[in-house]
Amino acid sequence: MYKHPYLRAYLAGIAIPTVVLLVIMTGYTIIRYVYNFPIPIERVIVFPMAAVPNTWGLWNVLYVAFLEKRHVPLGLFGGVLPLLLAPSGYAVTRLLNFTVPDEVFHVVPFALPIGVIIYYLVWKYFVGFLNAELGIA
Amino acid sequence: MSDREMEEMKKLLKDTLPPVGDAELGHDLWPAMAQRLADRPLRVPWWDWVLLVGAAATILFFPGVIPALLYQL
Numbered sequence: 001m002y003k004h005p006y007l008r009a010y011l012a013g014i015a016i017p018t019v020v021l022l023v024i025m026t027g028y029t030i031i032r033y034v035y036n037f038p039i040p041i042e043r044v045i046v047f048p049m050a051a052v053p054n055t056w057g058l059w060n061v062l063y064v065a066f067l068e069k070r071h072v073p074l075g076l077f078g079g080v081l082p083l084l085l086a087p088s089g090y091a092v093t094r095l096l097n098f099t100v101p102d103e104v105f106h107v108v109p110f111a112l113p114i115g116v117i118i119y120y121l122v123w124k125y126f127v128g129f130l131n132a133e134l135g136i137a
Numbered sequence: 138m139s140d141r142e143m144e145e146m147k148k149l150l151k152d153t154l155p156p157v158g159d160a161e162l163g164h165d166l167w168p169a170m171a172q173r174l175a176d177r178p179l180r181v182p183w184w185d186w187v188l189l190v191g192a193a194a195t196i197l198f199f200p201g202v203i204p205a206l207l208y209q210l
Contacts, residue, residue, distance in 0.1 A: 108205050121185060125179075
């Protein structure tokens, strides 16, 4: 059980976004194809579906490898992640010429702190719980 | 693969994998799990409640932030 701590850290990291994205994508698919919602995000969906869970996993590996021994709070470390993911998401939409309504950008100054808070809480309580259960923190 | 080679392969596999023996659980695992959960009560400090309520209220009263939040997923 106490072998391969980085593998367990990776698995603990990807668990939450994998489940959350499944719920979100199920809801989106219903709205998009049942109610004909007119925003075709299929073109950019590869980013949240593939990159984000892996980023969470690698972020947790980084934490276990370098920061846990220095007693850096997991919640604070997880709260930094949106500051990387939000610009990455923006870059993907620009690279794929995906048009984002201007209203979305107008609320970014409010949404980014909310995202940081959500990430802080999720990492502190949920990822922290999984890390403890898997014996890595 | 000939029959002889198959038999040799089976023998090698049997030699390599030890017999499982008694696979039944010796006792109920749930009491230990319940004890483990009880030993670690979840303590949520007041500032985390403030953050949670603030974030939930912002999303509730300003649902326009939701599309921007999706960028961070």
